[in-house]
Amino acid sequence: MSILKILWERLIKRPLKWLFVLIIRFYQLFISPLLGANCRYTPTCSQYSKEAIMKYGPFKGGYMAIRRILRCHPWGGHGHDPVP
Numbered sequence: 001m002s003i004l005k006i007l008w009e010r011l012i013k014r015p016l017k018w019l020f021v022l023i024i025r026f027y028q029l030f031i032s033p034l035l036g037a038n039c040r041y042t043p044t045c046s047q048y049s050k051e052a053i054m055k056y057g058p059f060k061g062g063y064m065a066i067r068r069i070l071r072c073h074p075w076g077g078h079g080h081d082p083v084p
Contacts (some may be wrong), residue, residue, distance in 0.1 A: 006036040016058035024050045045069050051083045 028046050041044065049065035056064065064083070071077060 013057055013059075017053055017061075018078060020053050020058055020062060021050055025051075040076065041081045042079070043067070043082065045072055048081070048083060055083055 024046050028050075032044075040049070043051070045065070045068055048068050049061070052064040052068075053061035055061060068072060068081070
């Protein structure tokens, strides 16, 4: 592997991944319980986001999370929608 790819992985992608997961975890522990159980999907959007970011990284996983959150509206889908 080239040194640039290693630096990109260790200095940019990995810290961003853990920052996003930390923000999502904060939401899950402190904000989500106040909102109640209103989720139309399983897993919840926050759990889906966390799984997508852990599996695909902060950029592709973040994109997948944003798409999932935008689908969650009164006319959106529902049901089981796992991370592919």
